[in-house]
Amino acid sequence: MTLDVSKIRADFPILQRKIGDNPLVYLDNAATSQKPQQVIGALTHYYTHYNANVHRGVHTMSIEATEAFEEARKKVARFIGAREPESIVWTRNISEAINLVAYSWGDTNIKSGDEIVVTAMEHHSGIVPWQQLAMRSGAELKIIPRTEDGRLDMDAAGELITGKTKMVAAVQMSSVLGTVNDVKALGKLAHDHGALILVDAAQSAPHMPIDVGDLDCDFLGFSAHKMLGPTGIGVLYGRPELLEEMPPWMFGGDMILTVSYEDASWNDLPYKFEAGTPNIADAIATGAAIDYLSDLGMDNVLAHEHALTEYALSRFSELERVTVMGPTDTKDRGGIISFMHDTIHPHDMGTALDQMGIAIRTGHHCAMPLVRSYDVVAAARASFYIYNTQDEVDLLIDGLKQTEEYFLK
Ligand SMILES: Cc1ncc(COP(=O)(O)O)c(C=O)c1O
Structure with a gap:
């Protein structure tokens, strides 16, 4: 089933906004998504009708708040195929989820001589907590490299993950390249060597079905704000038997x-x-966001973004002076397209597009080592979600053509 994008767009008040005289074209979804009225409504409904502290009161509103709060946890558990709601820990965001594991599990289990393996595609949140843990413990941090075409070098992974490895931490979808990594295979490699795997689902959980049972992962985290939910809340899933010991x-x-x-x-x-x-x-409100996505169906969300990405990649190929980073086909690739111009700085592209109402991200995308591996310090990035259309992709490409004319005439 395809998504009814005009119906979806009507749910997002912010999409009515203009930037200057132009309608907003929001293509910065990898940074944060927009929120539907259903999520905004859940927030105002709580504050208007049953604002109270949870787990403490015997009064009606505290009981209502506790029930809604715990129901949201159950929704998260169902959304990612976790059997037990107690395996879902609320955090501020995925960064906090990873830090929780690196401190609590890491400081207890990692010692000098151990190895922690991460991928070359990690966000800073997937590097620095492990780097700091390695420094605290005397362990070594190893990096699974990327291939020329922006995929993970799984042969190298096979060599890097050894009996010394205690933790493999891997991003499921790269926030720069859009590459979808085979975290299930990485998990198997980790488990075959007695190590654990933590999956960074910050860019995957909003865009594709996730099943922690099928992935057979030990930990997984994501942030609600990238999947229609509010800022300031995220999730750590952990196998209950591991969480119990931590x-x-x-x-x-x-x-x-x-x-x-x-x-x-x-x-x-x-x-x-x-x-x-x-x-x-x-x-x-995260529960409301999950209801919204579940009603659409995550398979349909994935199919919509797949089609949009395929279209966008074909249109990007018209721009001879622009290079797309990462896979140029849609196999195992999500709706994130980072790109560089041979002459125009990404910040200039971003500023010029903003004048046309088009919001993209420019910079190092919080993945400095990965972006630098392309011999640049910054790139531009367009990223799609359920409310984006082919017309918006056309506006982006036309906008880039106009930017070229302006800067290179
Ligand atoms: C892959 C990935 N991991 C982690 C994060 C960190 O997310 P947050 O800032 O919500 O903790 C991001 C944010 O862009 C991301 O893309």
Whole structure:
């Protein structure tokens, strides 16, 4: 089934916006997505009708808030095929999810001489927490390289993942190249060597069906703001038996069972990892975002973006002086297209397109080592979502042609 894009667009008030005199063409979805009225409505409904703290009160509103908050957790669990809602820990974003694992699991399990393997395509959030863990513990960080055509070098992965490896952390969809990595195969390699795998699903969970059972991953994280939800909330999925063994990372209210002046004991999963009043409103609104995506069907979301990316790649090939980074076909590739012009700086392209109402990302995309491996310090990036259309792709390409005329005339 194809998506009814005009119906979808009507749900997003911001898409009515103009930038100067031009209708907004929002192609910066890899940075953050726009929010449908259903998500905005869930936030205002909570604050208007049942704003109260969770897990504490016996009064009606606290019970309603607790039920909605925990229901949202169940929705997240169903969305990624997790059997137990207690395997879902609310975090601020995926960055915090990865830090939680790197500190809690990492500081307990990683020692000098161990190896942590990440891919060359990681976002800074998928590099720095492991780099710091390696520095703290004396472990070594190894990098699975990319191939010329922007895919992961799985032969190299086979050599790098060894008996010394304790953790493999891999991005499922590159935020720069759009490449969809075979994290299931990486997980198998990790498990064959007694290591664990953490999947960074920041760019995949919003755009394709995810099943943690099928992926057979140990940890997986994502941020709600990239999948129609609010900012300030994300998710860590962890195998319950691993989470059970891990010590808390932050301490305070709600995460304790008992407290004396001398000692404390910890609450059950997942609360052991949720110190303090949680982000109640945004968790509930994340549930609304998941309802929205589930109603569309993640297979349909994937198919829509696949078609759009195929069209966009064919139109990009008209631009002789523009190079697309990463795979130039749509096999195992999502709707993120980073590109460079042989003369025009990405920031100039971004600023010129903004004058036409077109929002793209420019810079290092929080993946400096990957972008630099293309011998550039910055690139431009267009990224698609459920509300983008072929007409908008045409506007982007026409905008780039006009930019060329302006700068190169
Ligand atoms: C692949 C990937 N991982 C991690 C992140 C970090 O997300 P957040 O800033 O929401 O923690 C991003 C954000 O762009 C990303 O694209």
